[in-house]
Amino acid sequence: MSNKNTKMSLSKATNVAEEINNIDTTEKKANDKISSKKKNVPNFKILNLIKEQQQAQRDAELKADEEAKENQRLQEEYERKKQEELLLLEKKREKKREAKKKRIQRQKQEGLYLTKEQREKHHRAQIQFESLGIHVPPRTNVQQSGIQKRILYNDFQKTNSTCITTPSTEDENSEEENICNEDLVQTKDTLRAPVICVLGHVDAGKTTILDNLRRTHVQDNEAGGITQQMGATNVPLDTIVERTKMSRKLISRQGDFMIPGLLIIDTPGHAIFQNLRSRGSSLCDLAILVVDIMNGLQAQTIESIRLLIDRQTPFIIALNKIDLLYGWKSNKEKDVESVLEEQDSFTQDHFEKRYDEIIVQFAKQGLNVALYYKNPNPNEYYSMVPTSARSGDGMGSLIAMIIETSQTNLAKHLSYTNELQATVMEVKAIHGLGTTIDVALINGCLSVGDKIIVGGQEGPIVTQIRRLLIPESNQELRDTNQYENKDKVMGTCVVKIAAKDLEKSLAGLPLFIARTHDEIDYFKNEIELILTTVLNSFKLKESGVYIQASTLGSLEAFLELLKIQKIPCSGVNIGPVHRKDVLRASTQLENDIKWATILAFDVKIERDAQDYAKTMGVKIFQNDEIYNLCSMFVAYQNQLIKENQDKYRHLAVFPCKLKILPQNIFNSRDPIICGVRIEDGFIKIGTPICVPSKDGIDLGRIASIEMNHKSLDIARKGSEVCIKIVSTTNDTAKMYGRHFDKDDILMSKISRESIDIIKAYFRDELQESDWRLIIELKKIFNIV
Missing domain, CATH: 3.40.50.10050 (Translation initiation factor IF- 2, domain 3)
Incomplete structure (x- = not known):
């Protein structure tokens, strides 16, 4: 009975325990739900921050949109103004075209207008008449009021076709044309002086050739002995006649001279001065390409050839420095052809060898060249004149070839015109004159009192010519202080202009003459357009x-x-x-x-x-x-x-990857002395070393590097060296065999700061492979 009661008591106790467990489980679940609900309760501070951030982002977007709209409005305003300026400019151009058209119609009514074909016919007829000895009578002034007289052969007349008439009904432009044409009486005055440019390699003898032509020594005044700016020289006809007396046979038409002289521009010879040469060549009628016979075609020579070919500028080759040929005997009083024939055989052989090599070099550039006295066809072969600027050999022949080419092939191109073509070459302050400008006047005429427009630092400058100064003959404009005053000058020449407000004028830009307010505005816009285009480029x-x-x-x-x-x-x-x-x-x-x-x-x-x-x-x-x-x-x-x-050298860490040589461990703990092979990068004294495979533990800095018992400051990839690593921290010294072993790769410990310092100050010390290693180390050390 007692056993039965005991069993019943145990059963009740078990049931009670189960109910208690169920209650606990239920309460626990309820508590979990309550806690989870608490966790899901939003944080209002975070929400407010998010809202503020979103609002700031929307404000930034609105501001960006407003700025974009404002920029678009400004761009549209700029485009509108630009279009208005272009329309105004086009109207002015149209007005100028209408004025030109009316002038042509008036000339046709008066019988003064000649077509291009008529001018060409006159030019050919003039050459034919003079070659046959037929004298074409010059024009004479006929002072008969209301009567127009035309000279004989007017259908062929080129520049002299303007009739002499009493200018009672002519406008200002026609008066200016008549004034400028008063000097065009003699036949030779129908041709202007050709503009000659001298190009070639550095130290090929360009300025020395010019010095010989002028019989001056400009090169001594050049910075570094090299031409820095474009200088210009007027060479008069009497100098040409004197210098070509031994080579007069090269000039056709019985050695007659039709051109009034030469205007020579000395262009720089550097490769870097291509633009200056380009400006010189734009003025150039005929070029002298100076080639050093001892060195042949060089970099700037080839570049000058391309420049001349691109601009379709004819040129004569001066084969300079023949006095350096072995055994050369100088004689500047004879034609260079005769001087070459008088040389010894070994000198002639040396010349032929250098000459043949230069012919091949020109052929590689696609050009046919020949000595001027052996030229089979001047229209297909460029003429070469052997010269020595120092001794004077061949200089007379060179001048004669310039004259012959100018009077035959370039005669049509050199016909004088009244349209002004002038370029400001230099701005210079002269004692007693103030600031002046040196101008290359190619065509047209300039007179004291003319209103001119030139480019300036703060915009176009409008001023009036006070004085016109011409340098002495054979003197370069930028070097002489002796000038002759002129009331009027005609192209082609170099002239110094004295006027007010030239202090801020710019060289390298054209010069214009204006007689009306419309012309002033038009040419001011032209100069602004040129300058803006260049500066914006x-x-x-x-x-x-x-x-x-x-x-x-x-x-x-x-x-x-x-x-x-x-x-x-x-x-x-x-x-x-x-x-x-x-x-x-x-x-x-x-x-x-x-x-x-x-x-x-x-x-x-x-x-x-x-x-x-x-x-x-x-x-x-x-x-x-x-x-x-x-x-x-x-x-x-x-x-x-x-x-x-x-x-910053102490902060610079250079990249390296080292393989330990286990057979060369000389000291296993601080200081660690061991042999390593540099797998990649390079090491320097002071480089911090770590072991990335062992949580990046620091071993210390390299204190010394040795190879074959010799101390080194640096060792590069592939080298096997012995290094000493000294601990730089107070941590427990690391030991080879305990903290790392032969299987671990040692690397330099770089950082964001060390990378920035290397980029800023030590970039040149790193090779391409070193930069690749830096990228690899950045990934290993998680450097952003």
């Missing part, structure tokens, strides 16, 4: 140096050199360095101190600009030789790099 960078040059051509040439040197440019200007230029350059201080630099080529620096540059921390380099100026900046750049390298 420069590809400037956000970070870079600031360039200041004396002329537009020099500026373009300088930028080309900087491009080759991989020096970026952030801003440009023409003329002296002013305070505003320093202010513009100072904006680069935010980017890099080395770019806060002004490179001033052939310009002066104003005193206030110098003081302001010192205050702002802007560096100014000034030089008259373009290559020296670049060298000065490169040296300054290297100096800054060296200073920064010394300053």
Whole structure:
């Protein structure tokens, strides 16, 4: 009985325990639900932050849309103004065309107008008549009121076709044409002086040839002995006659001279001065290509050939420096053909060898060349004249070939016209005259009192000619101080113009004459368009140096050199360095101190600009030789790099990957001395070493490097060296065999800071494979 009661008690106790467990389980589930509900309760602070962020994003988008609309409005306004300017310009051009059309109609009514075909017929007839000895009577002034007289052969007349008439009903333009034509009386005056350009390689003898022609020594005054700007020289007819007396047979028509002289432009010979040469060649009628007979065609020679071919400019080749031939005997009083025949056989052989090599070099450029006295067809072969600018051999023959080519092949092209064609070549301050401009006058005429328009630093300049100055014969305009005053000058010549407000005028741009307000506005727009087009063509960078040059051509040439040197440019200007230029350059201080630099080529620096540059921390380099100026900046750049390298070298970590040589373990704990093979990168003293495979434990820094018992500062990929690693922390020294072993690869411990320092100051010390290793290490060390 007692057992039965005991069993019943146990059964009840079990049931009670189960009910208690069920109750606990139910309460636990309820509590879990309550806690989960509490967890799902949102955090209102976070929601408010999210809302604020979304609102800020919407505000930023609205602001960006407004800015985009404003930029679009400004762009449309700019386009509208541009279209208005173009329409205004087109109206002015149309007005000019109408005026020209009316003038032609008036000339036709008066019987003064000649067609192009009639002018060509006259030119051919004139040459034929004179070759037969038939004299064409010159035009004479007939002072009969209301009566128009025309000279004989008027159907063939080219420039002299303008009839002499009392200018009672002519407008200002016709009066100016009659004034300019008063000097065109003799036959030779129907041709203008040809513009001769001299091109070739550096030190080929271009300026020396010009010195020989002028019998001056301009090269001594050049910066670095190399031409920096375009200089011009008037060579008169009497000089030509004297210099060609031994080679008169080369000039056809019984050695008669039809041209009044030569205008020679000395163009620079650098490869970098292509733009200056391009400007010179645009004025050029005939070129002298100077080739050093000892060196043949060189880089700038080939580039000059391409330039001349592209511009379809005829040229004569001066085979210069024949006095350097072995055993050469000079005789400048004879034609060079005769001088060559009088040379010894070994000298002639040397000449033939050099000559044949140069013929092959020209053939590779697709050109046929021949000695001028052996030229089978001048229309198919370029003539070569052996010369020596130093001894004078062949110079007379060269001048004679220039005259012959000008009077035959170029006679049509050299016909004088009244349309003004003039280019400002240089701006120069002259004591007693103030600021003047040197102008190459190709066609047309200039008179004292003419209103001229030239380009300026702050826009077109309108002024009036006060004085016209012509240099002495055979003197270069930029070098002589002896001038002759003229009331009127005609092309072709170089002339110095004195006028007001020329201080900020620019070289390299055309000069125009205006007689009415409409013409002034038209030519001002023309100059602005030319200058804007050129300046906008420069590809400037956000970070870079600031360039200041004396002329537009020099500026373009300088930028080309900087491009080759991989020096970026952030801003440009023409003329002296002013305070505003320093202010513009100072904006680069935010980017890099080395770019806060002004490179001033052939310009002066104003005193206030110098003081302001010192205050702002802007560096100014000034030089008259373009290559020296670049060298000065490169040296300054290297100096800054060296200073920064010394300053940050202790923070620079170079990439390396090392394989332990287990047979060369000399000390297993601090300092660890062991042999390693450099698998990749390179090591330097001070490089921190770690073991990435062992949680990146630091071993210390390399204290020394040895190879074959010789200490090294650096060891590169593939080398097997012994290194000593010294611990630099207070942690327990790491031990080879316990913390790492031969299977672990040792690496340099780089960081984001060390990578930035290497990029900024040690970039040149790394090879391409080193940069690839840096990328690999960035992934290993999780560097962003």
